[in-house]
Amino acid sequence: MRPAVTAAAAETDQMIRSAIFRTGFFLTKAFSIYTLRLMADGRHKIHGKFESLMALTRKLEKTPKRYGTDHDLSHSEIHLIEIIGDSPAQGVTDLARLIGVTKGAISQSLKRLEKKGLTDKTPDPDNLSRSLVTLTAKGKVAYWAHKHWHETMDGGFSRYLETVSDRDIAVILDFLTRVEDFLVRRIESPE
Numbered sequence: 001m002r003p004a005v006t007a008a009a010a011e012t013d014q015m016i017r018s019a020i021f022r023t024g025f026f027l028t029k030a031f032s033i034y035t036l037r038l039m040a041d042g043r044h045k046i047h048g049k050f051e052s053l054m055a056l057t058r059k060l061e062k063t064p065k066r067y068g069t070d071h072d073l074s075h076s077e078i079h080l081i082e083i084i085g086d087s088p089a090q091g092v093t094d095l096a097r098l099i100g101v102t103k104g105a106i107s108q109s110l111k112r113l114e115k116k117g118l119t120d121k122t123p124d125p126d127n128l129s130r131s132l133v134t135l136t137a138k139g140k141v142a143y144w145a146h147k148h149w150h151e152t153m154d155g156g157f158s159r160y161l162e163t164v165s166d167r168d169i170a171v172i173l174d175f176l177t178r179v180e181d182f183l184v185r186r187i188e189s190p191e
Contacts, residue, residue: 050179068145069138071116078146080109081118081135085143089132091124118142 064072073081083098084090090098096106110133113119118139121131135143164172 065149067142067149069116069118069142071118073116073118073142077109077113078142080106080113081139081142082146084119084133084135085140088134091130091132093130095133113139 061075064074065078067073067078080095080099083095087094087098092103092106092110095110096103099106110119110121114121116138117136120134120136120139122134124130124132161169
């Protein structure tokens with residue numbers, strides 16, 4: 001049964017929600033506001049691990065890597081390189097659609113990658129008003145180094161997952177699905 005919420009607690013919750021939204025930690029803190037209220041036993045450890053995973057994910061995404069080149073590449077840059085490598089000879093509009101961002105955003109990212117010597121634009125022989133984006137030799141080095149990083153970075157995690165029982169896999173998947181659904185609802189919520 002859910003404890004009664006006082007007016008002061010509701011006001012505090014509203015202030016916390018507003019502060020969290022402004023600081024950019026909306027998703028993890030929104031999770032904590034509601035789950036801390038419901039946890040009376042060791043389940044708070046799950047919450048702590050969730051917060052830790054979210055923080056590590058943010059840190060990983062903010063930490064640039066070189067991927068075999070002489071340039072630091074951001075998370076978004078290497079994933080754009082990955083998409084170009086996986087879908088060769090795409091135009092700017094095609095890339096924007098694949099990633100789900102504007103053409104302007106893709107154009108800015110491509111300018112940075114071109115400046116670093118990782119991508120190139122060539123005229124589309126079938127439509128001269130359009131350019132096709134390709135990886136340079138240096139861009140291909142980054143592409144393959146990134147692929148290799150993904151293949152080797154799990155540190156044995158894949159082997160561990162092979163030992164997990166089907167029952168435990170079902171529990172983990174149910175939990176992750178519920179967290180995912182919660183996050184989607186929070187993103188879609190007007191508040």
